[in-house]
Amino acid sequence: MSKTTYGQNMLLITSYWGDKDTFKLMPISNDCPYSEVIYDGSTTMLVVISKDSKEQFQTVPRLDEDGSMQKAKKPKQNGKPYKEQRLTMSILTEHYIVEKEEQEAFIKSFAVNAEEYNYDKYLRNMDKEPTIAAVEKPGLVDQHGMAIKS
Numbered sequence: 001m002s003k004t005t006y007g008q009n010m011l012l013i014t015s016y017w018g019d020k021d022t023f024k025l026m027p028i029s030n031d032c033p034y035s036e037v038i039y040d041g042s043t044t045m046l047v048v049i050s051k052d053s054k055e056q057f058q059t060v061p062r063l064d065e066d067g068s069m070q071k072a073k074k075p076k077q078n079g080k081p082y083k084e085q086r087l088t089m090s091i092l093t094e095h096y097i098v099e100k101e102e103q104e105a106f107i108k109s110f111a112v113n114a115e116e117y118n119y120d121k122y123l124r125n126m127d128k129e130p131t132i133a134a135v136e137k138p139g140l141v142d143q144h145g146m147a148i149k150s
Contacts, residue, residue, distance in 0.1 A: 007109040010037065012117040018042060023119045025111055035092060037110070039103075044124045046097040046106060053090045060087055100125060 009032040010025040017040055025037035036049045061069040062083035069082040076084075097103050100123060108114045140148040 006033070008112050010034065010110040010112070012107070012111045012113050012119055021122070023117070023122050025107070028112065032110075034110075037106075039119070039122055041122060041124055044098070044100075044126055046103040048095040048097060048106070050093040050095065052093045054093055055088050056091050057086055058089045058091070059084050061085075 009027060009029045011028045013024055013026060015022055015024040015038070017038055020041050022039050022041055024039070025034075027034060027036075033051060034048055035051050038047045038049070039045075040047055062085045064070050072081055072083050075081065097106055103123065107119060111117065111119075142148055
């Protein structure tokens with residue numbers, strides 16, 4: 001049995017995702033099994049989009065003969081003001097890498113410029129970031145706003 005080789009077929013680039021700067025990996029050769037890799041800083045996940053497709057149900061707007069969305073007669077539970085329909089669509093398979101060490105290992109395996117590109121500035125460690133600021137308790141005051149001394 002021969003050993004299958006993989007990797008070193010993507011390029012790290014700076015990009016934008018949502019409202020923040022981030023990085024992406026794009027394929028640079030046809031033998032790359034992925035169409036795109038995106039780091040989502042808001043969820044701290046590395047989203048790997050495969051070239052493999054699968055059939056999945058999707059809810060899409062219902063269109064009229066002119067290609068415009070059909071307006072719903074009354075507000076829907078999901079808040080959308082237009083009619084929807086459920087279709088089976090072919091979509092690309094996504095994989096989510098959540099552990100920082102595994103993300104770095106993936107990047108080093110697939111990015112040809114992993115040593116030169118500073119992707120680490122985008123990686124977040126939620127264990128070291130404060131999640132909720134402590135609420136300061138207000139002091140006891142009298143009707144004039146003066147501090148009450150015990």
